[in-house]
Amino acid sequence: MMKRGVLMSGILSLLLLTGPAFGQNYEQIAKQIVNTSAGVKPGELVVITGGQHTLPLMEAVAVEVTRAGGQATMMLGTDKVARAELMEMPESAIQADKTNNWLLQADVLITLPQYEDGRAVMAGVSPARMAKFSQVAAASGLTEKLDASKLRGVFVSYPNKSFAAAQQLDYPSYEQMVWGGIGADYAAIAGQAERLKQTLATGKKMRITSPAGTDLTLELGGRPVFTDDGVVSAADQQEKLIYNRTAALPGGRIYGTCQETSGTGRLAAANDYISDGKPLTGFKADLKSGQLANVRADAGADAFQQQMAPYGPTAMQITNFSIGLNPVMKPQSDKSYNPNTAAGMVYLRTGNNSLLGGTNKSPGGYSFPIANATVEVDGKVLVRNGQLVSTAVASTAPAPKKSRK
Template structure:
């Protein structure tokens, strides 16, 4: 799981992203983002970031912030500028972002996609360059500052024709699914997430298997468990950890960290992408939490360069995630594995400090496991990629989540 706040740019990073779709009701979507998910209040400073392609929705969000009595401030970028920063800037000039002060001073961050075609933007970048961005960001200590700050965040992803083309997805179906995922029934998701959170918060041992060959166990060690159910309630907004003050659209995910030295077994990941290129047949062994014998059938050269660039802490199993959104669907053979898809399981390696873990590695990565079976202390909560306990949320495209207790 990538750190949403401190990625290759040192602050906002490059997400797998999207462009606005003609004909969408941006005003309606903005109301959901500002009033339901972020809970913007009068007088709050709201930073709104995104790419040039997202300007119509950014504008609608800014207008809605003003209508709610907040103070909107927009930060816009383009693919060309993002590429210049990520790939063309002299390596000697790479340093921690100086723009973090406005983030730390804001009440709310609403982040839309910064680039439209991440594959093109990142083409030609090297693992060494990416590692330098990650190193200077880590040294700046933004993670600790974010926990101590008051800012809360809502991250909005939505359909992109370039991303769909890169993944060989049917754009019309993909577009419809993402908007349905944003408008799903978050009340049902929240109910299920809270029940799973209680089980994971008190559990000790997780066992993950899959038909592809995953057979992995790790310990939970009473770490924080985070719920992303698409809405930040008044209670959420007062939480100490930044990830408890963070929501995504589409939402629907429960996640946390593992005891860093506890992972044992075999990981066989589903097909995906690495630096925008196909990544298939990944397998690795784990012993005492450390990854070994990592190899991919397709994309192995880039993988090995990545592993050789960082210190061993990046190869330590550190996190897990289970998707809860029934509207989101994976297409495994095309490498499309949204982490919010109901029953989708991801495990992560590397830094997990923002999630309450102890691994301070400068970067992190995650691997999807489709059709997984997950047991917590022997109790099955996912079987062959299907959520089985305690309640299966039902999609309700266009629906809205009822406020949880303590919400505004």
């Protein structure tokens, strides 16, 4: 990725956007992003980032920011420029993105996908060179500055034909699902998130199992727990941690950290892809004192090890988790499509968790989808066989015009 892309993905790996309720009405989508999710106010500086293929929506967002009285600035990237930076920039010239100093002065960041074909952009980039971009970004101190800033963010995406083709997804169905995700009942999702948050915030031990062979335990240790229900409310805007001032569209996740050295057991991940599209199938690893060991896979184990090696051992430490809450988003594990917002979808992640209140500052890491997981906290079942255990199930409905206090 380009430096800006690395930084944005490091700030938040949140995906998402648009739905049949909106169709291709970019003006209406922009109103949802600017007024409901971001709550832009007069006089605020709003930075809008994205790729050439997202320009119509970026433009609509900028117009809506102006109507709300904000000051809109657009930062556009293209696959060709990103590819040139990754492959052709002299290594001695790789440095942290200087525009981040300006970004920290903004009030709002609205991010759309930068790459139209991310796998093509990243194809053939060596793990060492990718690590160099991440390492200089980490050395810039941006992570530490984000919590202290006033910045709040909305991370937006929408169906991509290149991605769908690479995943062998039926594009019309995939497009309709992702568009429908933004029309979920976010009030119901918020209620469910708050109930789960109470359990996770006070819980001591989490156990995660799966039919594929995952059976591990994590110590929660009273760390912060974060919820995303698609809106940065007025109350959220006053929070100290950047993740509490961030939303995604479609939203629907609850996430947090574990004690970094606490993980024990076995991890078996759902099929996935590494960086530029190399398959990672049948992945398994042991977990000892929080560290992944004895890594093996049906395919992709060597590529995985090569990708992670430049970051050192802390990049192989299980540090955080997430549970999806959006009932519209559906995984297709046979095609390695595992949206992290899908209701009941569980992810475990390694590496940096400093923005989540943790202590791991590794510039590298990896996210593992756990299909059909069962999650227990102190014996209380939160997810069973990939299904949320709750009396309140978020339903599909037009996104409400709300601004929670």
